[in-house]
Amino acid sequence: MVAPAETEASSLVVREVRKSFPAPDNPLSRRQVLDGISFSLGAGELISLIGPSGCGKSTLLRLVAGLDSADSGDLLIGIEPITAPNAERGLVFQDPNLFPWLTVRRNIQAGLVARGVLHEKKNEVDEFMRLVGLEIFANVYPHHLSGGMAQRAALARALINHPKILLLDEPLGALDAFTRMRMQDEVLRLWQARRTTMLLVTHDIDEAIYMSDRIMIMTPRPGRIERTIPVELARPRQRDSGDFLRLRSDILKFLHFAGKS
């Protein structure tokens, strides 16, 4: 753990959070999507969240980002409750959602413009475009980009704000295996350099083991955190080490078992 001041601003506590939506088939009843989610994320920690499609991972991330509010329960940054979105909490959405009317460069610098700090930080724009390998696409509009390139641009757009907490909703899902591994290393490098607190949603167990300090496994209907698995492998991790593979098969076994019950 680092200095307490830093801890305040970048640790996340989620306590007994519930969230329901109107049921699609019957608008009078409500469907419980998140049912008593509790966990906490220390400053500088990187936690993965895995679980089957529709179990409420994106819903949880939206709550943490402050885009929606929970039905009950607490969401705290340090000791402050989350009430509204904030540039301190970045979110990379499942879809890239680039602004189609802006070029790649202008998309990436959108956060700087929104906060009115473009002038001081102009040089960082190039740095982040290089980081995601899009420098030659600077002046191209998003509809020319492939899915993977768009997702990388969206990643750079969130990173440029240097958020204290970064919420990642399958940010690397659309990438090919090589780019994906390179980006995993880049994200880890940023994480280590900045001590950003990260919550990563992924469908890829290897990615979860490779990247995170802990893995939370969610089960659906209603969404609960079924198990939290610490990953106690030394970094940098080897994707083919015995411990890695053993952990991987444990998780698979658990998921298989959870899927049956």
Next chain:
Amino acid sequence: MEPQEDLVPTAIVEPPSALRWRTMLAVPFAAGIALTAHTFIANREPPLETHSYRLLFIEVIAVSILLALLRRFSPGLRRWMANMWPIFTAAIVSVCVWDIVTLGLRMLPLPYFPGPSAVLRSLINDRVLLLDSTWHSLVLLLSGYTLGVIGGLISGICIGWSSPIRYWGMPLLKVVGPIPATAWIPLTMVLSPSATVSSAALIALAVWFPVTMLTASGISNTRASYLDVARTLGAGRAYLIFHVAIPAAVPNIFIGLFMGLGASFLTLVVAESVGVKSGLGWYVSWAQGWAEYGKVFAALIIMAAFFSTIMTVLFKVRDRVLVWQKGVIKW
């Protein structure tokens, strides 16, 4: 990363000079026919002055032959000719048919349907007044249109963004908006001291309604995920409105601008013919009063050119602004 092919702005690959002899000769040939037909018809009526009409077609023949000779030196010219010559030919043939039907066969009642040579004569004789009328129409149209667009954008953005304003404003808009602007003419004539001012206000009203409607629907239908992204990036209200909602609404806004432009043409012509004593609309009804139908047709031709030029300008602006969008409608 790897540069993608579709990113390189490749010039449109030209088909190997698609301009055929047949296409190239069609224009002078059609002009020759029109000229011959006219000479034949007009010879029966010695008092008609048809010199300018003949001169026009002689010029067409001369210019088309000249261009045919010059085509070797410019691929652009060649492409333009291959593209435009068929339509020019059709236009010349239509004029020729018009000439034969009116002047030659006398199939249409005469004072109302003059032949093309008479229209051309009116066009040339009355050019000063026509030019002046066009200028007045342009000034009136642009002032009314600009006013209406500014008003429509402001009210559209307010209605689209703020629910209280939408609640109170929308019913008013739905009730008052669909009334054709020209229906207000009796009222504005009483209210306003100057016919020009009231006409500009009418045009503005006609433009204001579609621009407001389309802007409001564009703004309120902004994809929620764009607004969410902007919020997580630290955007305040001003950024959300001016950098997200408005750009997202621009395609819709342009539809409103085009609808408003159509409405403004209509209102302009009506307002000019009943109130203002200048402009093309006034010119038409004035010429009609004197039963000078050659002038009426001349003014209609000018109007067609005038309005379609303005339309084309707006399309060009739209293409510029919406480069980020794929597949825009061509004009």
